[in-house]
Amino acid sequence: MKKLLLTISYVGTGFCGWQVQADGLRTVQATVQDAIEAVYGERHDLTGCSRTDAGVHAKAFRAAYVLPDDSPDIPLERLPLALNLKLPYDCAVIKAEDVPLPFHPRYDAVYKEYKYIFEDTVHRDPFMNKRCWHFHRPLDESAMDAASKAFLGTHDFSAFMSTGGKIEDTARTVTNISVSRENGFVTMTIRADGYLYNMVRIIAGTLAMASYGKINPSELPSIIASGDRNKAGMTAPPEGLYLTEVGYLEGFAKLKR
């Protein structure tokens, strides 16, 4: 018996999120599990590093499955290609790794990095349709970068959580956050040890509103401290969000939190 960890890239547009849904909707998890079944001739369930919502993209999602001893043993370096031959073109396995059996892609993540892409040109770029959040007026990426620093550190992020998340501990630690213009698009990059439900999208929406003067950046610390969702900005739409990296301990060791 062994555990395999896949790195998966997908365009979120055509998927109803990561997680398998009872009603047979097209999800990334179901799609990759179908490919696994096609390759091995048997079904193995995936455990993901997070649950991305419908429309959210991933450059490097991580998901693991347990392979029984009597399953076909496909060499690690050939496994992505074998799976990709069974996958649709909006989803690709870009890496496969052996990990220790106790390893968990979600609970053993040291950090997760997301990017949020804003487009602030009068004319939408057709090549970025459903891949960014469009504004007609220019955003001020320097002001957004300065404002973003309020989120650094360990905070109770209750004000930046959509209802629906039932979580006891609402403290999270943001280790890096910045906003800059990359390839013409204003891009927020954030790393944290974990996220509350919709936390990245609410932070993105709050920074956009701060750029337009609808939220005073100097009030961000008190908005965070209030724990009041109504004081934070709107939830940015899913199509601008990308899961870009998940960090693990060397050797995929268990994380002692």
Next chain:
Amino acid sequence: MKKLLLTISYVGTGFCGWQVQADGLRTVQATVQDAIEAVYGERHDLTGCSRTDAGVHAKAFRAAYVLPDDSPDIPLERLPLALNLKLPYDCAVIKAEDVPLPFHPRYDAVYKEYKYIFEDTVHRDPFMNKRCWHFHRPLDESAMDAASKAFLGTHDFSAFMSTGGKIEDTARTVTNISVSRENGFVTMTIRADGYLYNMVRIIAGTLAMASYGKINPSELPSIIASGDRNKAGMTAPPEGLYLTEVGYLEGFAKLKR
């Protein structure tokens, strides 16, 4: 009466090429003409700078229409936005300019620039699906760049024309051609005063075959000189091709060829 020149960007995937087709297929020309009709309340036909095939993309296609004196006069700076409000998101007007009445977007082009994007990674990038030509084995962009120089200058490019083109003068002048790796993708950039039918795609296919040793780069001059389509390489698929720039004389003056 005046003439307006639009710069149009579109993802070719969802279009059956530029040109209006009798059977009502979805084409870029028909789509933009519909937007023009919605904005002006009257139909004006577009004259394009070329006829891109189904699946071919454009970053800066140019097309002109004549506006009668009694038509609504929409300020140039507001026209793209007005049209984009009526256009689907895989097509956008990024600029509108006044041009002299005798100007013709095709015949007065000094040069047209195309890019052709090759992907040579084991795993396809889902975000580039239908936007490049995928190879499992690495391409040698330096060798392709060196080989590409054989196309520079004025040649009879009959060997690089698909049948179907009925053209008397098959001489074209390639002023720039290079191959380099851009953002991880092998990219051919070519500028010429004009192109025969499928010429860019046959050149791209020939350079790919040269990289894999199926065509000897030293034979390219004699392949060009032969005028024999069978000696050149395969026609690269449309999805890797982008019309990226059309050059005109200052003030959109008529070109004396």
